Amino acid sequence: MNPSLSVIRVLLIEDEAGDAYFAKNALTKKHIINFEIIWVQSLALAKDALIETCFDIVLLDLSLPDSQGLETVKMARQILGDIPIIVLTGCCDTEFALTTLKAGANDYMVKGDFGFDGLTRVIRHVLLRSEMEVHNLLLVAALNAAANAIVITDRDAHVKWSNPAFSQLTGYSLEEAMGKNISELVKSGLQEHSFYENMWQHLLAGKQWRGEVINKRKDGSLYHEELNIAPVKNHSGEIISFIGIKEDISERKYLEEILLTLANTDPLTGLFNRRVFLERLEQEAERVSRLGESVALLMLDLDFFKRINDTYGHAMGDEVLKQFSQIMKAHSRNIDVPARLGGEEFAILLLSTNKEAALMVAERLREQVAEIVIPHDKGDVRMTVSIGGALLSSGDNTGEIVLNQADSAMYKAKESGRNRTCWFDSSDE
Numbered sequence: 001m002n003p004s005l006s007v008i009r010v011l012l013i014e015d016e017a018g019d020a021y022f023a024k025n026a027l028t029k030k031h032i033i034n035f036e037i038i039w040v041q042s043l044a045l046a047k048d049a050l051i052e053t054c055f056d057i058v059l060l061d062l063s064l065p066d067s068q069g070l071e072t073v074k075m076a077r078q079i080l081g082d083i084p085i086i087v088l089t090g091c092c093d094t095e096f097a098l099t100t101l102k103a104g105a106n107d108y109m110v111k112g113d114f115g116f117d118g119l120t121r122v123i124r125h126v127l128l129r130s131e132m133e134v135h136n137l138l139l140v141a142a143l144n145a146a147a148n149a150i151v152i153t154d155r156d157a158h159v160k161w162s163n164p165a166f167s168q169l170t171g172y173s174l175e176e177a178m179g180k181n182i183s184e185l186v187k188s189g190l191q192e193h194s195f196y197e198n199m200w201q202h203l204l205a206g207k208q209w210r211g212e213v214i215n216k217r218k219d220g221s222l223y224h225e226e227l228n229i230a231p232v233k234n235h236s237g238e239i240i241s242f243i244g245i246k247e248d249i250s251e252r253k254y255l256e257e258i259l260l261t262l263a264n265t266d267p268l269t270g271l272f273n274r275r276v277f278l279e280r281l282e283q284e285a286e287r288v289s290r291l292g293e294s295v296a297l298l299m300l301d302l303d304f305f306k307r308i309n310d311t312y313g314h315a316m317g318d319e320v321l322k323q324f325s326q327i328m329k330a331h332s333r334n335i336d337v338p339a340r341l342g343g344e345e346f347a348i349l350l351l352s353t354n355k356e357a358a359l360m361v362a363e364r365l366r367e368q369v370a371e372i373v374i375p376h377d378k379g380d381v382r383m384t385v386s387i388g389g390a391l392l393s394s395g396d397n398t399g400e401i402v403l404n405q406a407d408s409a410m411y412k413a414k415e416s417g418r419n420r421t422c423w424f425d426s427s428d429e
């Protein structure tokens with residue numbers, strides 16, 4: 001049914017020979033389009049003709065021997081399926097003509113008023129419109145079947161249309177969303193004002209914008225989405241609409257977080273692992289040398305840990321490490337970096353902390369560790385810890401140097417009888 005085809009097959013259903021002649025005549029003048037016209041005089045004969053030929057369009061008289069008025073349109077629609085129908089009305093009654101459209105006709109023309117190429121033009125328009133309707137139907141079906149949420153807004157971000165995936169993602173049906181400002185529906189408030197400012201600047205400049213956003217569902221729950229917004233312009237280049245395509249990436253974000261945690265922490269104790277600790281240590285050493293802040297490093301080593309393992313088994317060894325780690329966490333603030341460096345060796349970076357404060361933390365921690373009692377068949381298990389401390393200085397000390405300093409202070413604590421805290425003294429070197 002392509003209107004650009006050079007031959008258009010017309011089924012003319014008209015019982016009056018004279019009226020049929022006028023219609024045929026209107027189409028057989030010298031037009032660029034060639035019409036192939038089959039003329040029948042009743043709906044019953046139209047049915048027969050449909051078996052023989054595929055028609056592009058039907059011209060329909062309403063007063064036929066086997067049907068009258070609007071009923072003719074309704075019956076013809078049933079017989080013709082999707083073939084476009086142009087009703088040939090006998091009177092200039094626009095109101096009646098419009099009711100034929102509701103009954104299933106695609107357009108109408110007043111008989112005998114075809115002008116030079118009036119009928120041809122109406123046929124072409126109807127065919128074009130039908131083709132666009134089919135095209136539109138396909139596009140809507142594709143958008144409705146899309147896994148990504150799609151929302152179309154006007155220039156001021158008021159929702160004009162959304163697909164089922166949008167309803168599934170946000171909890172808002174199309175009816176609920178229609179006409180509302182999209183930010184009113186999904187804005188979580190978790191993005192800075194500048195984030196949206198930047199986005200709008202981009203969009204109003206006619207550019208596509210892409211980014212990750214935390215949005216809010218109808219039930220108030222939050223989700224991560226990857227959002228792609230494209231401005232749509234009219235023929236004069238003005239933005240008339242925006243199309244937003246959203247992908248729910250909450251699960252991906254969740255998995256990323258798990259992976260990050262696995263990559264950064266010690267699985268037994270949940271403390272940071274050696275790699276993260278050394279990275280943070282170098283960062284802090286660099287920051288301290290630049291800004292001259294005070295950061296303390298404590299090295300902690302459980303005393304006689306091998307003996308616990310050998311006497312009570314590895315399960316008890318693990319339990320001791322876990323309970324010790326709990327105390328380390330309890331003595332660390334959010335800004336601090338408590339870590340298990342390996343075996344029974346631990347360390348904490350205490351940020352914005354001077355020597356005196358760090359010694360107090362170390363002593364409190366040490367005392368609390370000494371109070372732990374874990375019952376066991378072979379007798380209660382107790383533990384102590386030896387701690388060495390050093391300060392990151394604003395000189396050109398690297399993290400590695402300070403780590404060695406804290407380590408040697410910790411060995412001094414061991415050598416001095418264990419269960420104590422020693423501070424690094426450069427005269428010991």
Ligand SMILES: [Mg+2]
Pocket residue numbers: 014015016061062063064
């Ligand atoms: Mg008639």
